[in-house]
Amino acid sequence: MKLLVTNIGRIVGIDSTDRLRVCGAEMNRLETFTDAWLLVDNGRFAAFGRMEELGEIAADRVVDAEGGMLFPSFCDSHTHLVYAGSREREFLDKINGLSYEEIARRGGGILNSADLLHETSEDNLYLQAMERVREITAMGTGCVEIKSGYGLSTEDELKMLRVIRRIRETSPLEVRATFLGAHAVARAYRGRQGEYVDLICREMLPAVAAEGLADFVDVFCDEGFFTVEETACILRAGRKLGLRGKIHANELAVSGGVQVGVEYDALSVDHLERMGAEEIEALHGAVTMPTLLPGAAFFLGMSYPPARAMIEAGLGVALASDYNPGSSPSGNMRMVVALASIRMKMTPAEAINAATLNGAYAMGLSHDYGSITLGKVANFFITNPMPSVEFFSYAYQTPLIRQVFLKGGLISRF
Ligand code: NIG
Ligand code: FE
Numbered sequence: 001m002k003l004l005v006t007n008i009g010r011i012v013g014i015d016s017t018d019r020l021r022v023c024g025a026e027m028n029r030l031e032t033f034t035d036a037w038l039l040v041d042n043g044r045f046a047a048f049g050r051m052e053e054l055g056e057i058a059a060d061r062v063v064d065a066e067g068g069m070l071f072p073s074f075c076d077s078h079t080h081l082v083y084a085g086s087r088e089r090e091f092l093d094k095i096n097g098l099s100y101e102e103i104a105r106r107g108g109g110i111l112n113s114a115d116l117l118h119e120t121s122e123d124n125l126y127l128q129a130m131e132r133v134r135e136i137t138a139m140g141t142g143c144v145e146i147k148s149g150y151g152l153s154t155e156d157e158l159k160m161l162r163v164i165r166r167i168r169e170t171s172p173l174e175v176r177a178t179f180l181g182a183h184a185v186a187r188a189y190r191g192r193q194g195e196y197v198d199l200i201c202r203e204m205l206p207a208v209a210a211e212g213l214a215d216f217v218d219v220f221c222d223e224g225f226f227t228v229e230e231t232a233c234i235l236r237a238g239r240k241l242g243l244r245g246k247i248h249a250n251e252l253a254v255s256g257g258v259q260v261g262v263e264y265d266a267l268s269v270d271h272l273e274r275m276g277a278e279e280i281e282a283l284h285g286a287v288t289m290p291t292l293l294p295g296a297a298f299f300l301g302m303s304y305p306p307a308r309a310m311i312e313a314g315l316g317v318a319l320a321s322d323y324n325p326g327s328s329p330s331g332n333m334r335m336v337v338a339l340a341s342i343r344m345k346m347t348p349a350e351a352i353n354a355a356t357l358n359g360a361y362a363m364g365l366s367h368d369y370g371s372i373t374l375g376k377v378a379n380f381f382i383t384n385p386m387p388s389v390e391f392f393s394y395a396y397q398t399p400l401i402r403q404v405f406l407k408g409g410l411i412s413r414f
Contacts, residue, residue: 003040003378003408004059009067009385010034011048013356015371021289021361022353023316030349032389038070040378043408047374063410065382068402069389071352073142073379074333075359075370078246078270078291078320080147080180081136082129082163083113084120087325100300100327101224101252109326110184113150117160126163132323133171136331138412140401142379143370144173145246145320145363147218149180153188154204157181161213172406174379176363178246179205179214182226182234197230201237209241215364216267220248221257228256235264246362250274251296262286268318268362272305273297280306280313289362290315292354293322294339300327307344318358319351338396348393378408 014031022029038048039057090103090112103109117125129146136144146164151157161177168175181200189196208214217238221231225248235245245266249257251273258279261269270291272279283290292305310317319340323331333355340351360370368377382403386392392400404411 001042001408002057002059002061004057004062005038005040005070005382006054006062006064007051007067008036008038008065008070008382010069010389011036011038011372012069012389013072013352013371015357015373020366021316021358024311024314027311027316027350027353028347030352030389040408043378045372045374045376045378048372063403067385068383069386069392070372070380070382071140072356072371073381073404073406074140074355075143075363075365076136076141076321076323076331076333077145077268077318077359077362078293078322079144079331080149080322080324081132081144081331082125082146082148082160082167083150083325084116084125084128085325086329087112090326094300104184104224107187110150111187113325114152114156114184114186117150118156122159122163125159126166129163129167130171132331133167133173136323136333137171137173137404137406138401138414139332139334140381140404141331141333142173142406143176143360143363143365145176145178145216147178147180148214149183149218152181152184152186154199154207157204158207158211158213161208161211165213172409172411174365174369174377176215176365177213178216178218179208179243180218180220181205182219182230184220184225193230197226197233200234205237205241205243209243214243216246217243218246218248221260222248222251222255223253228260231257231260232264235260235266239264244364246270250279254279258282262288267364270320271296273302275306275310280310280315283310283315284313289318289358291318291320291362292340292344293320293328294343295328295330295336296322298339298343299329304343307340307346311346311350316358317354318362319354320359320362334392334396338393341393348390351393379406381405
């Protein structure tokens with residue numbers, strides 16, 4: 001099956017190297033190619049060239065981009081999009097002055113979502129999550145990581161992970177699953193946090209691994225949640241079962257989560273609203289990708305991660321949505337990319353690299369996804385004609401995405 005796209009105003013996000021991530025000053029380089037055609041063969045990028053040099057190509061299907069731009073799909077490496085119901089009551093609590101931590105301490109927050117999830121059947125949970133999957137697909141996401149963590153019992157964590165597996169089998173997105181039993185201490189274990197951590201290591205993780213339900217293990221390593229020692233314990237248990245770490249770190253306090261993540265070769269450490277020079281230093285030369293979630297900082301009214309200091313120190317950063325009912329009820333990666341520029345002073349080029357190639361890296365997928373590279377899987381979208389690449393971030397609410405293609409096939413047209 002050969003697909004030919006013609007009359008592309010500009011192909012954005014070309015990478016002719018085989019690098020798996022982009023760091024430091026390189027993040028500001030976004031290779032583009034104007035007045036182009038692009039060929040997809042068997043679901044992968046096969047060739048591109050200048051329109052005026054387009055010869056005879058025997059394609060099964062031809063799509064006219066009508067001068068629009070072609071981007072690699074977003075790679076959203078941090079979401080919790082499998083959840084039951086919604087939490088707008090807490091939204092009101094926050095408007096009335098309660099903080100995220102106060103709501104959690106009163107037994108709301110994550111535990112509230114866990115109660116709702118417990119009452120919801122696996123089929124219903126799947127249907128609710130698929131609405132969100134369709135929503136993010138239309139907004140340009142092509143690869144997504146989804147976490148468990150609203151189960152908090154062996155049975156309900158497995159239920160969530162089975163829903164994620166079903167999404168993986170039935171949606172056109174490339175999906176990776178993360179076990180996040182250590183999202184909060186389950187209600188039944190209140191005051192017995194150590195026993196809950198034991199349950200995670202001795203029962204939940206082996207059960208998850210036995211069914212092959214997760215690619216990664218995550219811990220909410222933060223003030224009021226899990227300690228560095230508990231995080232290390234869970235990372236060691238995960239490692240024995242072949243699961244790499246992806247840590248929630250430094251959202252509420254300088255938690256030590258960055259250092260413990262780096263020590264255990266976590267694939268990413270995420271959030272990072274509270275970062276000091278030591279945390280930046282710890283990430284130097286590490287395999288771990290710092291992942292910033294400006295949608296959560298925006299929704300909770302927190303300070304933003306110091307993206308500029310990190311990039312200027314030579315680090316690569318990824319951007320993700322954190323789509324979840326408590327701190328970021330949106331999976332809109334265009335909004336994330338715009339916030340990165342508006343609030344963290346990342347250039348549009350840096351933000352697009354962070355939301356594509358570096359996001360793919362943070363899911364272990366950048367050998368196959370995250371850039372327009374010959375041989376990679378053809379996940380891309382076509383926009384309306386735009387005056388510049390920067391316009392995509394600048395006109396952040398204008399519906400610019402016109403057609404979405406995943407694995408070389410047309411998914412939706414707008
Ligand atoms: O990444 N910080 C921890 N977990 C989520 C929020 C989960 C929730 O409030 O439901 C986050 O922000
Ligand atoms: Fe999160």
